[in-house]
Amino acid sequence: MRGILTRLEQATGLDRTSERVQQVVAAAIRPQRLRDVLHGVGLGHPLHPALVQLPIGAWVSSAVLDLMPGQRRAATTLVAAGTASAVPAIVAGWNDWASLSREQQRVGLVHALANGVGLAMYAGSLAARLTGRHGLGRALGLVGLTAVGGGGFLGGHLAYKQGAGVNHGVPELRLIEDGWHAVADMSALPQHELLTRRVDDVAVVVYRDGDDVTVMLERCAHQSGPLGAGEVTTVNGRTCVRCPWHGSTFDLDNGEVVHGPAGTDQQVLPTRVIGGVLQTRLP
Ligand code: FES
Known part of the structure; x- marks a missing residue:
């Protein structure tokens, strides 16, 4: 696993994509005030790691409810809450990502990709549950949770090994x-x-x-x-x-x-x- 992560940190082939995405993020999140709020300036603490607790908590809880009889409605509500709350967490994450170092951006790009797949799976899961296809909804939720777990692992690598988002002083x-x-x-x-x-x-x-x-x-x-x-x-x-x-x-x-x-x-x-x-x- 260490070897894979080291190769990812050194994957210069991702840099061109990073540059393009960086331009998109800069164009999409322009007002300084909004950027500051998303960085967590008012809190004195990065906002992104706090926001991700909401979708992860809701999605993990929905997976537990999926294992219990008679909990379809509650599980669907949690999938919806997780999907909605993932959006601000993702926006804050891209805003932080745009000013990371090259090596951090490479890992961050794959972290975001995994979480994007997770969000898409949960959106599909929600649509399936709302149309009565609960078996498909559960299956898509499990795939989404796996993707989000991988994304979370890379997020941990970014923070604890590469020092993204920590106070360097x-x-x-x-x-x-x-x-x-x-x-x-x-x-x-x-x-x-x-x-x-x-x-x-x-x-x-x-x-x-x-x-x-x-x-x-x-x-x-x-x-x-x-x-x-x-x-x-x-x-x-x-x-x-x-x-x-x-x-x-x-x-x-x-x-x-x-x-x-x-x-x-x-x-x-x-x-x-x-x-x-x-x-x-x-x-
Ligand atoms: S603002 Fe990035 S190192 Fe100071």
Whole structure:
């Protein structure tokens, strides 16, 4: 299985399809606000993995009811609920997929294909059940559940092996020792400029506004992009840093994600000034 997954990650033949699909997704989901909602910006957590619980739960439950006598109606209701709730989950998934790395997009493409087959099977299952062909409906449901199971397995590979959708900054916190660390002399910090410094070999971004100084992890939560090379921008009156890789935008005051594709906040570290020296520590 590992060999198959590695070959899939390296399947460059999928890249041309990925490019075309990426253009379609970009054209279909244009408004920034909609993209942010689908990334989970308002939640501070990716939306897609939360939404997929609804169709999977409904479809698995319908399969259990299919094994029990006298439950046709309840099973049909669950198949309908799963099919309807799969649509927003799929839209959110494509929206996240469009800003993944090449290797992640290859796996994501097959993940989406498997789930698309699953959705088509369940739509067919629903149609069959509603027209009284419950045997066919059960059979199509089983095929759909198998496809969705395969898609879910690839989704797990994307998240847990390839790191799609996880916060790429936070693991770096484990490399910082407890206690306060000197970052820079306050007299050497310019106003309103991004500086990159290191704390125990972990890169941090330092931004000064008057006497207020923010220290945040430099590796972007989305895909480890270098925020130190980003640009300072203003969004709704909030001073933010925009990542140079895919445009995720974080409030420079508290690290809150303002625009995706990052779905989680950027980690900000506590600060203090002792004897004119800026210090920081783990939260
Ligand atoms: S790495 Fe993708 S937005 Fe920063």
